Amino acid sequence: MADKRFETLPRRVLVAVVAIPSILWLxxxxxxxxFIFVALISALSLLEFYGLAEKKGAYPLKAFGIIGGFFVNFxxxxxxxxLDLFQFFxxxxxxxxxxxxxxxxxxVLITFVLMVLVVELxxxxxxxxxxxGSTVLGVLAISLSFGTLIxxxxxxxHGFPVFKFFSNAMPTNSQLVQINRWxxxxxxxxxATIWMCDTAAYFGGTLFGKNKLFERVSPGKTWEGALxxxxxxxxTMFVAQRMYLxxxxxxxxxxxxxxxxxxxxxxxxxxxxxxxxxxxxxSSSIIPGHGGVYDRFDSLVFVAPIxxxxxxxxxxx
Numbered sequence: 001m002a003d004k005r006f007e008t009l010p011r012r013v014l015v016a017v018v019a020i021p022s023i024l025w026l027x028x029x030x031x032x033x034x035f036i037f038v039a040l041i042s043a044l045s046l047l048e049f050y051g052l053a054e055k056k057g058a059y060p061l062k063a064f065g066i067i068g069g070f071f072v073n074f075x076x077x078x079x080x081x082x083l084d085l086f087q088f089f090x091x092x093x094x095x096x097x098x099x100x101x102x103x104x105x106x107x108v109l110i111t112f113v114l115m116v117l118v119v120e121l122x123x124x125x126x127x128x129x130x131x132x133g134s135t136v137l138g139v140l141a142i143s144l145s146f147g148t149l150i151x152x153x154x155x156x157x158h159g160f161p162v163f164k165f166f167s168n169a170m171p172t173n174s175q176l177v178q179i180n181r182w183x184x185x186x187x188x189x190x191x192a193t194i195w196m197c198d199t200a201a202y203f204g205g206t207l208f209g210k211n212k213l214f215e216r217v218s219p220g221k222t223w224e225g226a227l228x229x230x231x232x233x234x235x236t237m238f239v240a241q242r243m244y245l246x247x248x249x250x251x252x253x254x255x256x257x258x259x260x261x262x263x264x265x266x267x268x269x270x271x272x273x274x275x276x277x278x279x280x281x282x283s284s285s286i287i288p289g290h291g292g293v294y295d296r297f298d299s300l301v302f303v304a305p306i307x308x309x310x311x312x313x314x315x316x317x
Contacts, residue, residue, distance in 0.1 A: 029184070035073070035076075038146050038149055039073045042069055042147075044292075044293040048284045053130075057130065059125050064112070064135060069139045072139060072144055076105075082101070086098075141301065145301045146300075148305040149187070149304040155312060181244075189245060193256075194233075200231070205222045205224060208225075213225070218276075221265075221268075230262065240253065247315070256307065268298050270298070271294060
């Protein structure tokens with residue numbers, strides 16, 4: 001008899017064979033292609049999050065949340081769009097006056113929260129505490145987190161301190177190409193590190209797991225699996241640094257891998273807590289063998305902001 005622990009493995013592998021090359025290409029290309037991809041998985045994850053909230057009796061403003069989440073995502077690629085618009089109109093003798101990136105993000109978040117509160121003033125369905133709380137939490141926890149992934153990719157080359165890594169203050173064309181490649185490889189390495197962490201934790205826990213990690217939240221996870229995932233994350237990011245990410249030091253790559261190895265698994269546990277509270281196994285069944293989009297990217301939701309803060313405020317500072 002086949003081991004039931006591995007019964008979903010063929011479907012998981014088949015989906016991975018199709019999805020992984022597409023994700024890697026989009027990450028390497030960056031720009032609007034990557035933005036559209038991230039905005040899509042952000043919207044789907046948010047919709048699944050709202051579905052979990054509904055199972056607990058909340059009535060989140062799903063349409064408001066999806067639209068608000070999109071504009072939060074857009075704020076993180078706005079600087080690129082702004083630059084293109086400035087250049088387009090400058091060539092035609094027109095000077096534009098536009099919000100800065102941080103101003104746009106502030107306007108979007110403040111407007112979104114206030115609109116949710118105003119709409120709840122007139123709703124008679126459910127509790128305004130639960131409705132507004134779940135609506136806003138979804139955008140802050142999911143859309144904002146995915147936005148930081150876009151921001152990490154946009155740091156290369158738009159926010160990259162050329163003078164820190166090259167002898168010249170203004171980048172040459174070849175240096176811009178190199179910086180953009182670093183951006184693609186950084187995001188690809190982040191995905192690879194999360195995947196290797198998840199895979200090692202899955203097989204390590206399945207084959208050797210004895211001591212429960214957090215049984216109340218996720219009965220199947222063990223300390224042995226978590227340790228295997230952590231080691232795999234550190235090794236993956238270290239190998240990525242040696243092969244592609246020369247702007248990182250070896251110590252920085254190890255720390256980055258450790259952050260993913262710890263907080264990626266925390267993100268997984270947080271989603272498990274939501275699902276257990278809602279009484280479901282998966283956030284949806286949209287991906288065969290994997291459950292929902294939020295199930296597949298729960299680690300990324302928690303890790304993306306931490307990785308962005310580390311790269312922007314430590315590595316590139």
